[in-house]
């Protein structure tokens with residue numbers, strides 16, 4: 001590795017490598033027994049009924065929206081401070097995307113803002129069909145309250161848990177699904193555990209599960225009981241299948257699933273180490289002019305990210321100068337996220353800077369510090385020292 005300490009990095013063990021090599025020597029490369037085993041293991045880990053592995057979380061969000069029945073006539077709401085994929089999935093279905101501002105403490109969807117927006121839009125009959133709360137940095141949103149609003153206003157809840165595998169909410173694993181319809185995970189290398197590219201949709205509803213399975217593979221079924229009309233015994237042989245929906249090829253390969261299964265064995269260890277490092281950051285950073293990540297009492301974060309907010313006035317330097325000075329010192333800091341409504345693609349729908357002030361204030365102060373399984377204490381000390389220098393010395397680095 002170069003001298004730069006990255007903000008995130010995967011950990012691949014010899015067992016992980018062996019698991020992938022074993023698949024390469026087997027009969028199945030694309031979706032086969034390892035995918036099924038991975039899905040079952042994930043469902044068991046989360047305590048949910050059904051899991052559908054897909055090629056990435058973006059694809060998972062797309063078919064989750066389709067399974068929820070999202071169309072060009074509907075609205076999808078998410079938060080501005082997320083990766084663009086949480087909003088784009090709505091656009092893939094032709095739906096209008098709108099945003100709900102964030103809570104200033106958790107940086108997750110504000111339930112108060114959600115409720116206010118629901119009350120306002122109800123009057124105009126423009127209620128959302130789908131709401132996508134995002135568990136930023138691995139900390140769960142307030143799902144019990146979001147679920148109450150879902151019952152009251154009749155929308156589908158899809159949790160974007162791309163950051164959150166291994167995290168918990170009210171003592172249950174994220175993905176358990178007690179407060180939502182579907183949960184989507186990402187296994188991109190920078191996330192908590194990896195399959196290279198990969199994602200997974202979790203649900204407890206059989207109807208959604210059947211839809212997700214169709215949509216992952218071209219909208220095709222070989223199960224007679226799911227066909228529109230039964231196969232004709234004189235003409236339709238054992239080759240027969242029916243296309244019921246317009247689906248996609250969003251399958252995961254068996255190589256990826258084998259890697260995922262192997263990584264899942266170490267998930268709790270990954271999360272535990274991230275907590276140790278986050279706790280250590282909390283202690284080392286306590287006297288600096290910055291805000292440390294606040295933890296909701298109901299949430300046990302997966303700690304995908306350790307996000308600080310710099311108090312630029314106290315530091316006497318702008319957010320941008322602090323960020324660039326850290327990069328110049330070899331600290332691979334990052335920023336999650338540029339508010340999605342300010343992206344040129346979304347501006348064309350009429351969104352403007354100022355529309356979601358809490359997300360914009362957050363964006364003007366947030367910095368993600370390096371946090372990953374193999375981060376050493378010496379590297380962490382280096383990050384803290386660089387921050388100290390940048391935030392407390394008067395001349396820019």
Ligand SMILES: *Cc1c(COP(=O)(O)O)cnc(C)c1O
Nearest residue numbers: 056057058083085162186187188
């Ligand atoms: C990473 C990420 C995604 C997309 O995940 P992919 O697996 O790369 O498609 C979606 N939402 C959020 C919040 C993410 O961080």
